[in-house]
Amino acid sequence: MTVSTAIDVRALINDRAIGLCQKLVVLLGFCIIALDGFDVAIMGFIAPQLKQEWGVTNQMLGPVLSAALAGLAIGALVAGPLADRFGRKVVLVCSVFFFGVWTLATAASTDITHLIMFRFLTGLGLGAAMPNVGTLVSEYAPDRSRSFLVTVVFCGFTVGAAGGGFLAAWMIPNFGWASVLVLGGVLPLIVAPILFFKLPESVRFLVTKRAPAERIRKIVDRLAPGVANEHSTFAMPSAPVATSSESPVKIVLSKQYKFGSLMLWLGYFSALFLVYLMGSWMPTLVKESGYSVSDAAVVTAFFQLGGPIGSLFLGWCMDRTNPHKLLALTYLFGGAMLYVLGMVSSHFALVVLLSFVIGFCFNGANTGMNALSASFYPTEARATGSSWMHGIGRWGAVLSAFAGAQMLAMGWSFSQVFGALSVPAALTALAILAKGINGARQRQAAGRDVALYAGK
The missing domain is CATH 1.20.1250.20 (MFS general substrate transporter like domains)
Structure with a gap:
């Protein structure tokens, strides 16, 4: 047999x-x-x-x-x-x-x-x-x-x-x-x-x-x-149950996933707006603060260098702690460092150090967002959910090019630009935190429903 x-x-x-x-x-x-x-x-x-x-x-x-x-x-x-x-x-x-x-x-x-x-x-x-x-x-x-x-x-x-x-x-x-x-x-x-x-x-x-x-x-x-x-x-009996008969788009926009999807879109939009604006305009802002072209290149290089180090560290931590709290705190801390950076523009060593820390936080956390979205959606809709986060978030990058040019056209100073960028950092943190809280409530409600059903 x-x-x-x-x-x-x-x-x-x-x-x-x-x-x-x-x-x-x-x-x-x-x-x-x-x-x-x-x-x-x-x-x-x-x-x-x-x-x-x-x-x-x-x-x-x-x-x-x-x-x-x-x-x-x-x-x-x-x-x-x-x-x-x-x-x-x-x-x-x-x-x-x-x-x-x-x-x-x-x-x-x-x-x-x-x-x-x-x-x-x-x-x-x-x-x-x-x-x-x-x-x-x-x-x-x-x-x-x-x-x-x-x-x-x-x-x-x-x-x-x-x-x-x-x-x-x-x-x-x-x-x-x-x-x-x-x-x-x-x-x-x-x-x-x-x-x-x-x-x-x-x-x-x-x-x-x-x-x-x-x-x-x-x-x-x-x-x-x-x-x-x-x-x-x-x-895959151990996997979370999804409504496989529905299209991936319907799953992403369903009652179970809609709020989390919206928060991922809002968070990634704000995060890419911030990072792309910094990456595009940081050399110009540093140079116009009285530094040389070489100094501006060094500052920008340290901002980029922080990214992969932050990505690996935060990715390792996300597997061992609450990823929503971790990423939210990282964006909040990065936003605070942005504000501080705007206050110390006359101290080159501090500008370099803070640029590295900011790159560590934002570039690292942005990479972590890919892991967060991949773990959020079921297999049936994972590619759609992750791709739509990227697709909607990219419009933040497009908008950043125009926003940066407008800031400079209006004569904003180094401190004003970086102070303003702490706002999208905070918005990203709040979106991720809200997604995490909503997910915890959904799991608690699902647990109560299972307990009630078992008690009948």
């Missing part, structure tokens, strides 16, 4: 040490995010040379830089539901291929109009990639280390952006600005086939979609060789 064994894939992942298959997912996810970081930052590297060769102004370059951000927002909004319907892998492979092709096309641009169009199309692919990487990694990570692994992967963004800067510094004088775009396009086109053949689909996604058992078993064999056999069935 043949005995069929039921395997809980969520418990299988949680009960075992992280294996080679999961490490491969993390490595490939890191590579995707690094390519993403390189491509997002690429126009900043070549902008000075474009101004020199084409005679364009900062005002003319503004739409070029904003086009990619708009594409990022729309790409994230569209890609999430697609990934929840067709799978994380297919969307990731297509998005990497897509932004590689359009980055190559950008290298052939002959005027500003082409640049704007091609950067918008590139942004669509970039926007689809980032949140789906976080979704896939979170679904292969044990619950005990999910936040840390997601933050490790998202550190690739800084690595890609910084590495691209060093490469651009060598390539532009020797090969011209288009060579950087060619490299930024060729690398994704090389990586896409590797993803197609080596990157596994989310096993949790396949179980929720009731994929053929043989397809699931092949992935389970990579996760835990010898555990499954030809008679095994697969399920």
Whole structure:
């Protein structure tokens, strides 16, 4: 008599040490995010040379830089539901291929109009990639280390952006600005086939979609060789119950998830507004405070350096404490440091130190938001929920470009700008805290309902 064994894939992942298959997912996810970081930052590297060769102004370059951000927002909004319907892998492979092709096309641009169009199309692919990487990694990570692994992967963004800067510094004088775009396009086109053949689909996604058992078993064999056999069935009975018959969009906007979704959107919007405004305008603000261009570069570098260190530390802490309280306190502390920074602009050493601390808090906490959203939604709607947080949050980044320019046009001082930025920091903290409190109340209410039902 043949005995069929039921395997809980969520418990299988949680009960075992992280294996080679999961490490491969993390490595490939890191590579995707690094390519993403390189491509997002690429126009900043070549902008000075474009101004020199084409005679364009900062005002003319503004739409070029904003086009990619708009594409990022729309790409994230569209890609999430697609990934929840067709799978994380297919969307990731297509998005990497897509932004590689359009980055190559950008290298052939002959005027500003082409640049704007091609950067918008590139942004669509970039926007689809980032949140789906976080979704896939979170679904292969044990619950005990999910936040840390997601933050490790998202550190690739800084690595890609910084590495691209060093490469651009060598390539532009020797090969011209288009060579950087060619490299930024060729690398994704090389990586896409590797993803197609080596990157596994989310096993949790396949179980929720009731994929053929043989397809699931092949992935389970990579996760835990010898555990499954030809008679095994697969399920996730230990996972939170979701209304799988509903569309991912309906789940994200359902009564159970609506408030949390709104708070994630508000928090990420405010957080990206703050970080992008600082990243774009900090060099100018520091220079106009009486420092040299080199001093401004040092301050900005320390702000960026704090990001990956903060990401790893906060990701590690999120797996060991209440993530909502941790992130809310981090944003509040960062906001306080912003206010202090505005008060000590005449002390260069303090400006550098505080810039590092602020980068640690905000860049680190922003990475933590990816882990927070991935753990909030059920498998059936995880890609949609995480992607929509990214898509709506990106409009905060778009708005920051105009807000920063308006602040400077109005003659705001160093202290006024950084004092004002403490407001979105506080708003982000309150949104995360409200989400955590609401979630705790929902769990308490669910516990009471179970107790009442059991007592009947």
